[in-house]
Amino acid sequence: MPDQNVIVLTAPSGAGKTTIAHRVLAAMPEMQFSVSATPRDARPDETDGEDYHFLSTEDFERRIEHGDLLEYEEVYPGQFYGTLRSEIEAKAEEGPVLLDIDVDGALNVKQRFGDDALVIFIAPPSKDELRNRLKGRGTEDEQTLADRLNRAERELEKVDAFDAVVVNDDLDAAVEETLTQIRQFTAP
Numbered sequence: 277m278p279d280q281n282v283i284v285l286t287a288p289s290g291a292g293k294t295t296i297a298h299r300v301l302a303a304m305p306e307m308q309f310s311v312s313a314t315p316r317d318a319r320p321d322e323t324d325g326e327d328y329h330f331l332s333t334e335d336f337e338r339r340i341e342h343g344d345l346l347e348y349e350e351v352y353p354g355q356f357y358g359t360l361r362s363e364i365e366a367k368a369e370e371g372p373v374l375l376d377i378d379v380d381g382a383l384n385v386k387q388r389f390g391d392d393a394l395v396i397f398i399a400p401p402s403k404d405e406l407r408n409r410l411k412g413r414g415t416e417d418e419q420t421l422a423d424r425l426n427r428a429e430r431e432l433e434k435v436d437a438f439d440a441v442v443v444n445d446d447l448d449a450a451v452e453e454t455l456t457q458i459r460q461f462t463a464p
Contacts, residue, residue: 281372281462282364282389283307285454286382287398288428290410292444296398297376299451300458307458308367310375313345314357329360347377347384352423357381372462379431382438394461396454397438401445403428 285300287293301307313329315336324330331339336356339345348358359375367373375385379397386395400406403425410416410424435441440457444450 282393293398347381
């Protein structure tokens, strides 16, 4: 892989990492976004190659077997997501690469790249606020909400394993803090 910076944003579902990732990309046009892969079907508002690389289950499994994924996780039962090595390699040719991935995947990237990766954990201001944000989406039934909150509990216990923690209690401030961390990391 080319010698480039890898920046990872990770968080429990609902903490705001994807919103922050979009703001980082807008503020840093030199940043390249790594599109994750998944074997799930695209939602009506999603585009292959932009939101995710939508693969068949067989193709995703084959890529795992061949070592084509830098990291992958079964985030929820039957819901796999991963980062294609080819995606990182291609994007790293153009500049620093930003990944927006789950907590366990972020730990795997950190283990793989060490000091060549900056992993920022986006934390919710509280568990109650996280619950409110997830409920406010209107996309979660009670069981899915409970699953996401249980997973968030486990993910919040790993916060000390990351390079930086940004609490997203004020979106603009969280974006600025994230940008500061990234700019310090990518400075020559």
